[in-house]
Amino acid sequence: MPTQIKHKSSTTASRAVVGAVTTTIACVIPVFLVAGLAVQIRDELRFDPAGLGLAISSYFAIGAFASVPSGALVERFGPTATARTGIAVSALSMVAIGLVARSYPVLLVLLALSGVGNALGQLSSNATLAAHVPPRKQGVSFGVKQAAIPVSTLLAGLAVPAVALTAGWRWAFLAGGALAFGALALVPRDGLVRRTRSRGGRATGPLLVMGLSTTLAAAGANALGAFLVDSSVAGGLEPAAAGLALTAGSLVCVIARLFVGWLADRRTGGHIAVVAGSLLLGAVGLALLAAPRGPAMVVGVLLGFGLGWSWPGLLNYAVVQLHPQAPAAATSITQTGVYAGGCLGPLSFGAAAAAFGYSTAWLGAAAALLLAAGLMVGAGRLLGRHSTSSTRPVGDHIAE
Numbered sequence: 001m002p003t004q005i006k007h008k009s010s011t012t013a014s015r016a017v018v019g020a021v022t023t024t025i026a027c028v029i030p031v032f033l034v035a036g037l038a039v040q041i042r043d044e045l046r047f048d049p050a051g052l053g054l055a056i057s058s059y060f061a062i063g064a065f066a067s068v069p070s071g072a073l074v075e076r077f078g079p080t081a082t083a084r085t086g087i088a089v090s091a092l093s094m095v096a097i098g099l100v101a102r103s104y105p106v107l108l109v110l111l112a113l114s115g116v117g118n119a120l121g122q123l124s125s126n127a128t129l130a131a132h133v134p135p136r137k138q139g140v141s142f143g144v145k146q147a148a149i150p151v152s153t154l155l156a157g158l159a160v161p162a163v164a165l166t167a168g169w170r171w172a173f174l175a176g177g178a179l180a181f182g183a184l185a186l187v188p189r190d191g192l193v194r195r196t197r198s199r200g201g202r203a204t205g206p207l208l209v210m211g212l213s214t215t216l217a218a219a220g221a222n223a224l225g226a227f228l229v230d231s232s233v234a235g236g237l238e239p240a241a242a243g244l245a246l247t248a249g250s251l252v253c254v255i256a257r258l259f260v261g262w263l264a265d266r267r268t269g270g271h272i273a274v275v276a277g278s279l280l281l282g283a284v285g286l287a288l289l290a291a292p293r294g295p296a297m298v299v300g301v302l303l304g305f306g307l308g309w310s311w312p313g314l315l316n317y318a319v320v321q322l323h324p325q326a327p328a329a330a331t332s333i334t335q336t337g338v339y340a341g342g343c344l345g346p347l348s349f350g351a352a353a354a355a356f357g358y359s360t361a362w363l364g365a366a367a368a369l370l371l372a373a374g375l376m377v378g379a380g381r382l383l384g385r386h387s388t389s390s391t392r393p394v395g396d397h398i399a400e
Helices: 002-036 038-045 049-077 079-100 104-132 135-164 169-186 204-234 239-264 271-288 295-306 312-322 327-356 358-388
Strands: none
Touching (some): 038 049, 079 169, 135 312, 204 358, 271 358
């Protein structure tokens, strides 16, 4: 009988991870499709690179505004209903872009709408993993979930030669919408396990400091995906080599997110310190990108992607361990920072690059990560004070 219970628990956890990954991909893919198919879309809808930047920033801005309300909805209605809602919003927005986006303003509105779906999908996935995965395996599960985001960029890139250049960019969005609707069947049901309510108080202060840290961290790290190729080409690198650097960086990011999650399950604490250390080394990587060619650039890409952008899953894991009674509401605060950074980062980096050059812009992005690391250290200290006054340790919140 105990073997059967253990097998059932393992199966439930596996389904939760699969559901969280597919939900994440389905809800985040619209923005990556717009970015990946920008050349083909611009030819028809007639907007310039500034228009593309505005569209992507609007997506993240709506996500930032929707994050905290979405967290409350997940806690009220459960991760199953909200995950399905998020997937449906994302899928419908892609289908609508493919069918009715005949002008730039329509594209802007539909992409911004998909930002709401992404907020719901991200937070419902966090709650799903918190509810269905045992604490001793949550680190790697959050790593897998966050690794799905750079995988989405690779899928969007594949859509260019596979669909956009053959059938047209609209068919790529229609196909994306159809695949997203298919993810509805993989969302696990609520009620398979019971979360007990923690008696510990909420660490609102540390979460707000973390939210500010993630804003700066995401602002600096998002510049990697948005400007690495253009910066490298401007510095004299061949376009093919610059594209290869971006692909290699994305793969390193996937591996790093999985590794830090695996490592978290083998540690009893100190996760916030690891996040801060990752941001610090990531800052070194971004500073090295001020030299767009040679060994410094290679090391900069590896450190920037591998460490400067490896922390989201580990941070979500740490926050869920802190607030097992309300994982979606708690992670909505730090996720707001991620979305705000995704909105402000490309805009500020682009302005700095236009005014002062890419080298100065990369140094500014490195400074943002350095400050983010300092704030994360401060949040860790606040958490230490909070934990000493807590009536019970967090983490044992799953009744299997």
